[in-house]
Every structure is written in structure tokens, then in C-alpha cells.
Amino acid sequence: MLEVKEIHSYYGTSHILFGISFGVKEGEAVCLLGRNGAGKTTTFRSIIGLTPPKSGSIQFRGKEIIGKPPYRIAQMGIGYVPDTRRIFPDLTVRQNILVARREHKGAIWDLDRIYSLFPKLQSLETHMGTQLSGGEQQMLTVARTLMTNPELLLLDEPGEGLAPLVIKTMEQQLGEIKKLGLTMLICEHNVGLAINLSDRAYVMDKGMIHFQGTIDELKKHEEVRKKYLMV
Numbered sequence: 001m002l003e004v005k006e007i008h009s010y011y012g013t014s015h016i017l018f019g020i021s022f023g024v025k026e027g028e029a030v031c032l033l034g035r036n037g038a039g040k041t042t043t044f045r046s047i048i049g050l051t052p053p054k055s056g057s058i059q060f061r062g063k064e065i066i067g068k069p070p071y072r073i074a075q076m077g078i079g080y081v082p083d084t085r086r087i088f089p090d091l092t093v094r095q096n097i098l099v100a101r102r103e104h105k106g107a108i109w110d111l112d113r114i115y116s117l118f119p120k121l122q123s124l125e126t127h128m129g130t131q132l133s134g135g136e137q138q139m140l141t142v143a144r145t146l147m148t149n150p151e152l153l154l155l156d157e158p159g160e161g162l163a164p165l166v167i168k169t170m171e172q173q174l175g176e177i178k179k180l181g182l183t184m185l186i187c188e189h190n191v192g193l194a195i196n197l198s199d200r201a202y203v204m205d206k207g208m209i210h211f212q213g214t215i216d217e218l219k220k221h222e223e224v225r226k227k228y229l230m231v
């Protein structure tokens with residue numbers, strides 16, 4: 001579904017990604033792990049067109065997407081949940097969800113399905129964005145992105161800054177979304193919920209991929225975990 005090949009990305013003249021290559025197959029959940037500053041967010045920004053790579057290739061369903069503007073890439077079916085939860089503070093929870101609705105054939109996400117997955121959001125539907133806790137804001141960000149009916153969901157540090165119990169709930173909810181067949185790419189700097197949800201992992205550091213394998217293989221590779229993940 002997604003094929004990233006040898007991408008090099010920059011912020012101005014700072015060279016950040018040095019030939020990153022990886023792929024995500026339909027129906028899979030894949031995680032991109034690496035410590036702070038490894039280049040995970042830059043990789044996501046490269047995919048969604050906010051920081052387009054200067055060289056390399058990114059194909060989504062066989063089509064090159066480097067050079068397309070972010071809104072086109074989103075319309076093609078890539079949903080992005082950024083690490084900064086950008087909800088609309090002056091809209092209610094319900095309005096925040098509905099604002100992202102994207103009608104298209106095969107769309108499975110509507111308000112009912114969102115509320116059955118996130119009952120908490122239904123109970124808060126008339127609350128304003130500013131009145132939500134960090135965990136509720138994160139649920140709302142995921143819910144809003146789902147309303148665009150993406151085919152591939154990119155999640156940047158979905159558990160960041162949340163209490164362990166809230167992370168567990170988020171993990172279960174993302175597990176439900178995965179069961180519905182949604183393809184996911186999740187990045188995380190600590191070994192948390194991503195590993196429990198994913199089928200495969202890539203480990204990156206200093207803008208390069210240093211390991212790829214199944215989660216079981218990663219668990220067995222103590223030196224990879226020690227060197228790049230500090231666990």
C-alpha cells in the first residue's frame with residue numbers, strides 16, 4: 001500500500017533523513033521506533049507532503065506522491081494524527097468530529113461508529129475542545145481523522161504524555177480500528193502501545209533505518225533495543 005524508497009529530507013539546509021526505505025502492506029500495522037530526534041516525525045511529514053523529500057520515491061497504492069500538496073495526499077486516503085493534538089478549541093466535541101467528514105464510496109466511518117468506539121466522546125459531545133483532558137483530546141484527534149475515512153492511518157506518538165491507564169484504553173481502541181481492517185503506521189520513541197498493536201517494526205536513528213523485522217524478532221534483538229531504544 002505504501003512504499004517509501006531512499007528518501008532524503010531536509011529542513012532548509014539541515015539534512016535529516018538519509019535514504020529511508022520501508023513499506024506497509026494493506027491491513028498491516030507497522031511501527032517506526034527510534035529515540036527523540038531520530039527522524040520519525042520528519043518521515044511522517046515527508047509522506048504527507050509537509051516536508052517533501054528532495055530525492056527518492058514514495059508510492060501510495062502504486063502512485064508517486066512526492067510533489068503532491070498535503071491536501072491531495074489526504075484526499076488520496078492518508079490520514080495523519082500529528083503529535084500535537086490540533087483540535088478546534090472553540091468547537092464542541094461533536095462539531096470537531098463532524099468538521100472532518102469526507103463522503104466517498106466505501107466510507108465506513110460516521111458519527112455512530114465513532115461514538116460506539118469512543119463512548120467517552122459521546123458523553124462529552126456538547127463540551128468545547130478546550131474543556132478536554134489530554135487523553136480525550138487525543139481520542140478526538142483520532143476520531144476526527146477517522147471521519148475522513150482514510151485507507152492508511154499515520155499515528156505520531158499516540159500515547160505521548162498520557163497516563164498508563166489512558167494509554168491502555170487508546171491501545172484497545174486502536175486495536176478495534178485495526179480489526180476493522182484499517183492499515184496503520186505508528187511511530188513511538190518509547191516501547192509502548194505501538195509494539196503491542198503492530199505486526200512489524202522498523203527502528204531508526206539519526207535519519208537512517210537500522211533494523212527491520214517482526215515484533216518477535218525485535219524482542220529477541222537485545223542489542224538493537226539497547227542501542228537504539230534504550231530498553
Ligand SMILES: Nc1ncnc2c1ncn2[C@@H]1O[C@H](COP(=O)(O)OP(=O)(O)OP(=O)(O)O)[C@@H](O)[C@H]1O
Binds near residue numbers: 014035037038040188
Ligand atoms: N522544523 C525543523 N527545523 C529544523 N530542524 C528540525 C525541525 N524539526 C525537527 N528538526 C530536527 O530534525 C531531526 C529529526 O526530528 P524529528 O522531529 O523527525 O524526530 P522524532 O524522531 O520525531 O523525535 P521525537 O521522538 O522527539 O518526536 C532532529 O534533529 C530535529 O532537531
Ligand SMILES: [Mg+2]
Binds near residue numbers: 156
Ligand atoms: Mg516526533
